[in-house]
Structure formats: structure tokens, C-alpha cells
Amino acid sequence: MQDRKTEILLAGLQVLREEGFAGFTQPRIAKRAGLRQSNLTYYFPTRADLLAAVARLAIDNQLAAVDRMIEGGAAPEKTSQMAKGLVHHENTRVLMGMAQAADQNPALRDLFRELAAGIIARTGVLLEDMNVAPSETNCDLIHALSVGLSVIDLATARPDGELRTKTVLDTAFSLLKLRTANDNPAI
Amino acid sequence: MQDRKTEILLAGLQVLREEGFAGFTQPRIAKRAGLRQSNLTYYFPTRADLLAAVARLAIDNQLAAVDRMIEGGAAPEKTSQMAKGLVHHENTRVLMGMAQAADQNPALRDLFRELAAGIIARTGVLLEDMNVAPSETNCDLIHALSVGLSVIDLATARPDGELRTKTVLDTAFSLLKLRTANDNPAI
DNA sequence: GTCTATAGATAGATAGAC
DNA sequence: GTCTATCTATCTATAGAC
Numbered sequence: 001m002q003d004r005k006t007e008i009l010l011a012g013l014q015v016l017r018e019e020g021f022a023g024f025t026q027p028r029i030a031k032r033a034g035l036r037q038s039n040l041t042y043y044f045p046t047r048a049d050l051l052a053a054v055a056r057l058a059i060d061n062q063l064a065a066v067d068r069m070i071e072g073g074a075a076p077e078k079t080s081q082m083a084k085g086l087v088h089h090e091n092t093r094v095l096m097g098m099a100q101a102a103d104q105n106p107a108l109r110d111l112f113r114e115l116a117a118g119i120i121a122r123t124g125v126l127l128e129d130m131n132v133a134p135s136e137t138n139c140d141l142i143h144a145l146s147v148g149l150s151v152i153d154l155a156t157a158r159p160d161g162e163l164r165t166k167t168v169l170d171t172a173f174s175l176l177k178l179r180t181a182n183d184n185p186a187i
Numbered sequence: 188m189q190d191r192k193t194e195i196l197l198a199g200l201q202v203l204r205e206e207g208f209a210g211f212t213q214p215r216i217a218k219r220a221g222l223r224q225s226n227l228t229y230y231f232p233t234r235a236d237l238l239a240a241v242a243r244l245a246i247d248n249q250l251a252a253v254d255r256m257i258e259g260g261a262a263p264e265k266t267s268q269m270a271k272g273l274v275h276h277e278n279t280r281v282l283m284g285m286a287q288a289a290d291q292n293p294a295l296r297d298l299f300r301e302l303a304a305g306i307i308a309r310t311g312v313l314l315e316d317m318n319v320a321p322s323e324t325n326c327d328l329i330h331a332l333s334v335g336l337s338v339i340d341l342a343t344a345r346p347d348g349e350l351r352t353k354t355v356l357d358t359a360f361s362l363l364k365l366r367t368a369n370d371n372p373a374i
Numbered sequence: 375g376t377c378t379a380t381a382g383a384t385a386g387a388t389a390g391a392c
Numbered sequence: 393g394t395c396t397a398t399c400t401a402t403c404t405a406t407a408g409a410c
Binding site: 020021022089093096098099100102103104109112113116137138140141143144145146147148149151152154155156157158164167168171172175176178179182 | 327331345
């Protein structure tokens with residue numbers, strides 16, 4: 001068993017995953033953590049405090065997941081793993097919640113920037129693994145593409161979403177490789 | 188002056204633009220439209236009714252804006268226009284609100300799909316204008332990239348966001364052109 | 375048909391008990 | 393230090409007045 005504060009954070013993250021930002025309320029989180037809302041405010045005085053702490057946890061989790069994705073498996077399977085992660089709607093709800101919070105709260109904006117910077121840095125490693133130039137623009141491209149694919153899949157919930165996501169990823173990586181080959185004919 | 192219902196819809200869309208989905212409440216919309224919340228429910232009995240009607244308006248507006256973007260200006264300026272549209276945070280708030288609503292409400296999911304299909308179809312026209320194959324995957328790629336770029340710019344609010352967005356767009360289009368050239372060396 | 379007063383539900387925060 | 397009862401604010405929906 002963990003300490004109370006950690007339990008609350010895990011409950012908050014779970015609510016965000018399942019119900020999205022609109023469901024991120026103190027009563028629901030308290031209920032899931034097994035205490036009263038008025039007790040929850042002892043550990044996190046305001047909703048913003050709680051949100052910031054949950055965002056911090058979410059960032060660490062998300063970056064760790066990306067690390068596992070980069071380390072594991074061979075190159076041809078990478079896009080399958082990526083696609084699977086992107087169409088995992090619980091991740092997307094957290095991402096969108098953080099984006100919405102960042103839009104309204106400068107402190108959370110800093111956290112979102114940290115997440116973005118972490119993802120972009122790891123994207124560079126991934127591109128190197130795939131023999132693609134890890135330029136800032138290439139990293140930005142893959143990052144933005146990933147975010148867009150996950151948001152679209154969440155909102156449309158197409159039955160063929162995962163396949164369609166993987167196809168776009170494969171295309172993007174093959175385009176980047178093509179250009180790298182053109183730029184460096186020797187390779 | 189327009190009729191009451193239209194005024195309410197415009198007020199609702201404006202609130203969504205400025206405050207995002209979290210601010211989309213009947214009291215705020217009623218206040219902006221100049222009537223009481225309890226009166227607003229006469230025109231739109233439930234919040235969901237109002238949201239669906241505002242989403243319908245937002246879709247029509249957004250697709251019209253894309254049409255103007257496609258029609259206007261020469262090819263080299265297209266990405267500048269696109270980037271400017273994507274970093275317009277009011278648009279992004281509407282998009283994210285619709286995505287969030289679609290995640291929780293099947294009726295709104297259908298509307299979001301309609302928006303996505305409309306954007307994708309228009310992307311095909313844009314790609315043809317640029318001498319790029321308007322395949323489903325290429326359209327999906329540009330669509331997802333656009334969504335991702337706009338969400339990231341909203342959440343990070345980087346000072347160089349518009350430039351960075353434009354750079355990624357330029358790269359994406361040039362990659363697609365490169366492949367089209369490789370596929371069809373005669374061109 | 376148009377509008378309002380009011381009820382009912384839920385959220386967030388605080389003072390204070392143990 | 394830990395927890396709770398309670399207050400206030402805000403939101404949605406309805407019954408009913410004009």
C-alpha cells in the first residue's frame with residue numbers, strides 16, 4: 001500500500017484517463033481514492049494543485065512509455081507499436097486534458113512544454129535508429145503527426161483507426177528516409 | 188439583427204472560441220446573447236442540444252475557411268496561410284472542444300467525422316493543386332499533421348510557434364512532392 | 375409562443391473538530 | 393497531522409407566469 005498522497009494522484013490520473021478533463025473533479029477523484037472531497041483538499045488545497053501534480057505524474061509515465069517503445073523491438077515493428085500507443089484513447093484523454101489546462105494556466109503550460117520537449121528529444125533518438133536525420137523540423141513533424149493522429153482517432157473512433165494510423169506513420173517515415181537517401185546518395 | 192436562435196448560436200460559438208470547452212456553459216452563453224439562462228433553455232432545451240447546434244455551425248464555418256484558403260493565393264503562399272490558420276488558437280479551442288465532446292457523445296462523434304471527412308476531401312484538392320498524389324493516406328497525413336500542429340501550438344504557446352508550424356508544413360509538402368517526382372520521373 | 379422564478383444537482387473551498 | 397461538516401458558488405433543468 002502506498003501513502004495517501006500517491007493514492008490520490010493515481011486516482012486523479014485514472015479519472016483523467018477514463019473520463020477526460022471534464023471529469024477531473026475533486027468529488028470524483030476523492031471517491032475513487034476512498035476519501036471525502038473535503039479531506040482531499042488537505043493533501044491538495046486547490047484543484048489546480050492537484051491537477052499540476054497529476055500532470056507531473058502523467059508526464060513521467062508518458063515519457064517512460066515512449067522510452068520503452070524506442071528501446072523495444074526491431075525497426076519494422078516500431079510503427080505498429082507507435083500506432084497502438086497513439087490509438088490508446090486513455091493516453092489521448094490525458095494529452096488533451098493537459099493541452100486544455102495548459103491553454104488556461106501558465107504553470108501547466110510549462111509542464112506541457114516539458115512533455116513536448118521530452119517527446120521531441122526521444123523522437124530524435126528514434127529517427128537516428130531509423131537512419132533519418134534527427135533535425136528539429138523532422139522531430140517536430142513526427143511529434144505533431146503523432147498528436148494529430150491520436151486526437152483524430154479519439155474523436156472519430158473509426159473501426160479501422162489503428163490501421164489507418166499505422167499507414168500514415170509508415171508513409172511519413174518512408175518519406176523521411178527517402179529524402180535522407182536523396183540528400184546522401186552514398187548511403 | 189438576426190433571430191434569437193442565431194444570436195444564441197453565435198454567442199455559444201464565441202464562448203467556445205474564447206474560453207474553450209470548459210467555458211461552454213448555459214449561463215455564460217446566455218449572458219453573452221443577452222438573455223437569461225432559463226430563457227435560453229426554451230430555444231435549446233438541453234446543453235447537448237445547444238452543443239450540437241453550435242458544432243454544426245462551427246463545422247460549416249471551418250470548412251468555409253478551408254475553402255477560402257485553398258482558393259486564394261499562389262502555391263508558395265499556401266503554407267503561410269495554413270500555418271496562420273493553425274496557430275489561430277480560437278480555431279483550435281473549437282476543434283478540441285468538438286473532439287472532447289465527440290469522445291463522450293455519439294451524436295457529436297458523427298459531426299466530428301463529418302468535419303474530418305470534409306477537411307480530408309479538401310486536402311485532396313489542395314494536394315492536386317500542388318501536384319501531389321491526393322491519396323487517402325497523403326490526405327490523412329496532412330490532416331493529422333495540421334491537427335497536431337495546432338494542438339501543440341495552443342498548449343505550448345511558443346513565441347516562434349507560427350514559424351515552426353510553417354517550417355514543418357513546408358517540409359511535409361516538399362517530402363510529398365519529392366516522392367511524387369520519384370514515382371513519376373517524367374514529370 | 376416567449377420568458378422567468380425556482381428547484382435540484384454538483385463543484386470547490388474553508389473553518390474547525392479530533 | 394489528519395479528517396469532516398458546512399458554506400458558497402455555479403451549473404442544468406423544469407414548472408409555470410405572461
